[in-house]
Amino acid sequence: MTEVPSPQLRISDQTRESALSALGEHMTAGRIDIDEYGERSARITAAKTRGELGEIFADLPTPHPQYEDVPRAVATPEPAQEAAPVPKRPGSPENWSPPQRFLAAILPLAWIAAIALIATGTLAWPIIFVPIGLTVFGKSMWGHDWHHDDHHHGRRDRHLRDRERRRELRESYRRELGR
Template identity: 50%
Template sequence: MNEVPSPDLRIGDSERESALSALGEHLSAGRLDVDEYGDRSARVAAARTRGELAEVFADLPEPHPVFGTPPPAPAKAVQPKPPGAVAYSDRPLSQRVSAAMMPVLFAGAIVLGITTGIWWFIALPFLFGAFAQGIWGKDWDKDRRERDRRRHRS
């Protein structure tokens, strides 16, 4: 470490984290054994000034702690959508078509029931919905699982 800027200046948590990270790299490179790493880590935790922190790294090559700049923020993890929340546009075309046909069929059944006097036609949209779920429902679940697997891989 060349010259420490303002060795009497107090340090904060970000400088201690930077120093501990640098010590970890020295440990993984084999420059420090586990006991010496523990001793130096304790000195880093107890250090109050830049000079005290620089003494820990006096006999070590780079990397050294970074003074005055906070460590980079960790990348935000992408939170997956809840399993029940699926956008309408993510649904398969067959399911969107059958959903769009339901109100039309229901209105048609009401008109047919009123004009002919046969009210059981009102059940046709519900029967169609059950039929559509039986035909296309399992494919939709399979498509959703495949899409979720692709998202998790990337």
């Protein structure tokens, strides 16, 4: 019989990252919308214990966050699946989520329709703000995934190095306070 850890146990940054990843999967699957994702991700970032994290996922099926001290098979049993092939590039279209694919399909059509409607005189020129707005929305949501320039691929590595540096600074500050 496996002992259930106390909900009062504090969680780590790795657990929070796991929770954010699981929450992203729920949004991709359509179980929660973008507003609820924002609200829950803020709660995940502020969570300090397993109990607080558990409340956020109480109404959602698996996946749930993974804890360091609990093996993955025990934490969330999942059916065996074939390993997905490793993608060639992180931002390639075959890795896009369904909303990204939809926007990538509709965006050129919106530009063509707006230009045609303006050229024929059917609608006034402000209709051009529709495809501009769609473009800005897509860029703000998935901007780094829509570029295939090599300098964008280093963004994640820089982020991870910066986060590790902040973690080291935070730990040294805590050690200084403990003296």
